[in-house]
Amino acid sequence: MWQPSDVFELPLDSWVETAIKGWLVPNFREVFQAMQVPITTVLELLDMGLQAIPMAIFTIVLTLIAWAVASRGLAVFTLISLVVVDLIGVWTQTMTTLAMILTAVLFCAVVGVPLGIAAARSDRFANGIRPVLDIMQTIPPFVYLVPIVMLFGVGMTPGIIATIIFALPPIIRLTNLGIRSVPEDLIEAAYAFGSSPRQVLWEVQLPLALRTIMAGLNQTLMLALSMAVIAALIGAGGLGLTVYTGLGRLDVGAATEGGLGIVLLAMILDRITQALGSESERKTPGLLDTLRSLFRTRTPANSSASGQQSAS
Amino acid sequence: MTAKIVAENVSKVFGDDPEQALEMMKDGRTKDEILSETGMTVGVQDVNFSVEQGEIFVVMGLSGSGKSTLVRMLNRLIDASDGKIMVDGEDLLAANAEKLRQLRLEKLAMVFQHFALFPHKTVAENVEYGLKIAGVPQGKRRERALTALKQVGLDAWADRKPSALSGGMQQRVGLARGLAVNPEILLMDEPFSALDPLIRRDMQNELLELQREMKKTIVFITHDLDEALVLGDRIAIMKEGRFVQVGTAEEIVGNPADDYVAAFTQDVDRAKVFGLDSVMETPHALNLATDTVGAARDRLEELGRHALHVVDGGKLAGLVTHRALSDASIDANARLGDYVQTDIPTARPDTLLYKVYDQCTTGLPIAVVDESETLVGAVTPGAVFNTLAHEQEEPTDDGGADKTPQSMSA
Secondary structure (H helix, E strand, O other): OOOHHHOOOOOHHHHHHHHHHHHHHHHHHHHHHHHHHHHHHHHHHHHHHHHHOOHHHHHHHHHHHHHHHOOHHHHHHHHHHHHHHHHOOOHHHHHHHHHHHHHHHHHHHHHHHHHHHHHHHOHHHHHHHHHHHHHHHHOOHHHHHHHHHHHHOOOHHHHHHHHHHHHHHHHHHHHHHHHHOOOHHHHHHHHHOOOOHHHHHHHHHHHHHHHHHHHHHHHHHHHHHHOHHHHHHOOOOOHHHHHHHHHHOOOHHHHHHHHHHHHHHHHHHHHHHHHHHOOOOOOOOOHHHHHHHHOOOOOOHHHHHHHHHHHO | OOEEEEEEEEEEEEOOOHHHHHHHHHOOOOHHHHHHHHOOEEEEEEEEEEEEOOOEEEEEEOOOOOHHHHHHHHOOOOOOOEEEEEEOOEEOOOOOHHHHHHHHHHOEEEEOOOOOOOOOOOHHHHHHHHHHHHOOOHHHHHHHHHHHHHHOOOHHHOOOOHHHOOHHHHHHHHHHHHHHOOOOEEEEEOOOOOOOHHHHHHHHHHHHHHHHHHOOEEEEEEOOHHHHHHHOOEEEEEEOOEEEEEEOHHHHHHOOOOHHHHHHHOOOOHHHOOEHHHOOEOOOOEEOOOOEHHHHHHHHHHHOOOEEEEEEOOEEEEEEEHHHHHOOOOOOOOEHHHHOEOOOOEEOOOOEHHHHHHHHOOOOOEEEEOOOOEEEEEEOHHHHHHHHHHHHOOOOOOOOOOOOOOOOOO
């Protein structure tokens, strides 16, 4: 049966080769190299900091944070999880992965929230950015690993850049959605009292969109964690590397340890950020209240009730 | 009295090419024709009005009549397509963004139908909003917010979130937010429509009470004619983007401009619209100092009355009845003084008819006196009830003022 490729084959592969290897890499490699400096700086600082904190102190602090923003149940879960992570011997890798994730999420937020705001304010921009976001979300990360390596080299930072590309869309989308779903009459009221567009944004739109933006941040965080192993392919370390090397050596045990670390970290971060997002809805006791309640015989009804919820 | 807001030939077309629709409007095409031919909606069509300083100007219309669009054009939440709007002598449509912001900050506050309180701010922060935007320092704006909250009786709720408040209380906060910036003009877009009837009545009374002290210029939008009649110094009836009639409550009810207005007003309780001044007649009073019993008898006979008021130097002194003078033994030359009844019904000219029902039961004419106790008119019970019965008959003659529709009397 005849088909068009019998006559002519579109040389898309060589075009892309030429465009990237022949034009983008030689001309812009310096630019891209410079771009990764802030990412590298933040990552190194975070990694250094997290590695320097003793395991016990980190565990206690994160447990208290979990208690303060979420519930006692999550605090217990956090405590047990972190102890397990240490017991299976992947604490250092976990801290590296955490530093990578936090760096990626930080840059996603720094880039994504303003883009989301811009998309909310201009339909044209929103329509323009939507297909880009669709591509970012659907294209398999393996496809852009190669050009990333060409432009940035191998190592932690290129891994984070791949993570950012993969994890960026939700925060842009949800920032846009959150701002757009602020009730029209509130915007009208704000303008009626003489607000400038900037004041409307800061006084009304962003505070009311905060919960949705936090949900976006949560999604971004989860996507970033799911990239941990893939980023290891181009030289990122941490738990991803443990899993990757385990895979290479058919070492099921090591891969499981790395995998368990990722899962536990993901669950802790997910629950904490979710609780942060819903905080404005449900009044939770602050950290100070929690500390005080530690010394009371009875915990507040509120925190024990939500503790049961997350335990069930 | 100066005009605070003047609107001339104001129109609003929603659509891609307002010019075209405006042309069609000028050619006398109807709203529906324009919609079906061009797909554009005419919101407001060639409206003219002015609102005086300290006046409550009510725009009343059903949903879709363009009243909400109209009020939003007064602070340019919606830009008018055509016409001219002057606020305090300033051309609103010519104002640039900065000037407009200034006008909104200083002169034009707004109260919304669904309250539009910011859910993430406390009650006090909501009330402070306009001041915060204007850059008033924290301590001072809190103080002013609390003053405004006190005016509406909610100062105890300052640090709660609006969601903790009932609908009526939320709208009080909305009102306080409007008052806190001390605006000259208050735009109220169906502020009480979302409240249940009892609360609505309370809020209306409260607004009138506040207005007595504040003397703001208020543009009040409503779809409820009763509310319009209670609140409005002047009322504009709006239909399909046009003003059908503008006038006082008495003019609207007493002399509806067309069937549309008449249909609205037919169920209105006229006793709550008409004041005594609309039914009173010239008093034909007797003079305490000069008139004798004989003269009084003659006057009663001549006018066919059974009672007449007596004045002393212009001021009301009392009333003499036919019965009191009918005793033949009374000397015709005797002074009236001894026969004057002083315990008689009196009322002010602006007293509404429903408030004198009790006084009508005495059967005596009601003396209408002004602040200085000067007798300005008399109202017979018959005249009161005739006015109330009037709605069953055909609308009045075209003679504008519906004053003293009954020269017929007892």
